[in-house]
């Protein structure tokens with residue numbers, strides 16, 4: 329794909345962040361026939377799945393699986409759609425997404441705006457045969473009390489199990505009140521044991537297994553890492569996704585938008601995301617693979633995460649700042665241990 333992004337970026341950045349995001353995705357989907365699909369092959373095997381390359385799209389960009397044909401032109405080895413909730417919901421009032429351009433960062437408080445699981449499954453049904461790995465990221469509806477969150481996750485497991493290559497349990501968005509409390513030890517125990525039990529039932533019913541990943545926040549105390557790692561092992565979770573966005577504003581405190589409510593992503597999250605990766609890798613070793621996400625914005629940063637112990641990486645904010653050519657540049661240059 330020729331690199332038009334440096335030309336298009338000023339136009340895109342002249343629009344409000346969410347409008348630009350939607351317009352770019354619509355444009356991309358309609359122009360997809362101009363661009364042949366070509367994926368860099370650096371095959372890796374993780375969670376029992378074969379990935380054409382280890383560079384993936386993080387959750388939240390294609391919440392409803394509406395843009396897969398266009399996004400695949402970027403050359404991702406895997407794409408995570410969602411977060412999807414059982415019922416459709418509008419999310420928070422707009423504006424709810426802000427660019428902090430001089431920090432190559434974003435603050436968002438989207439609040440799981442999505443068209444619901446029926447819509448997502450309908451979209452996936454249209455796609456047919458896939459030559460990439462598809463993750464489905466699941467979360468609870470805003471109106472479901474956090475004490476009943478498990479019910480929503482179980483409904484979603486039942487529904488997406490046949491269509492997803494892997495399922496991500498998202499308990500780390502800062503924009504759904506109470507969601508992150510599910511990372512506390514007692515709550516996590518209850519959640520993961522419920523999920524593990526349902527997974528066994530689904531495995532019996534369908535006669536195939538689906539790997540399950542847990543996506544965590546970067547805003548945890550160092551002491552919280554070991555107990556979470558234990559729970560992952562205990563309940564047979566197949567991968568850890570680290571990390572979601574941060575509430576910490578120390579890296580952007582000089583910016584006029586720094587006090588906007590929501591989760592911060594992009595370059596300002598880089599240090600924290602590296603640190604959490606390092607800490608979890610110390611605990612998990614090679615037992616449970618880690619998918620590193622947060623501030624990955626260059627082939628060098630992608631390589632660093634793999635060298636720090638990640639098996640796969642995901643990108644979101646850097647796509648907006650660097651453009652889609654970044655994905656193939658990363659995939660071409662990295663060396664995996666596979």
Ligand SMILES: Cc1cc2nc3c(=O)[nH]c(=O)nc-3n(C[C@H](O)[C@H](O)[C@H](O)COP(=O)(O)O)c2cc1C
Nearest residue numbers: 386387388411436571572593594622623643644645
């Ligand atoms: C606008 C926006 C929406 C997001 N929505 C979701 C979401 O629905 N579910 C989720 O697990 N993560 C979501 N994320 C977090 C990303 O998947 C990723 O974990 C985070 O942005 C850090 O990666 P990055 O620095 O490459 O952006 C969202 C991020 C952004 C910027």
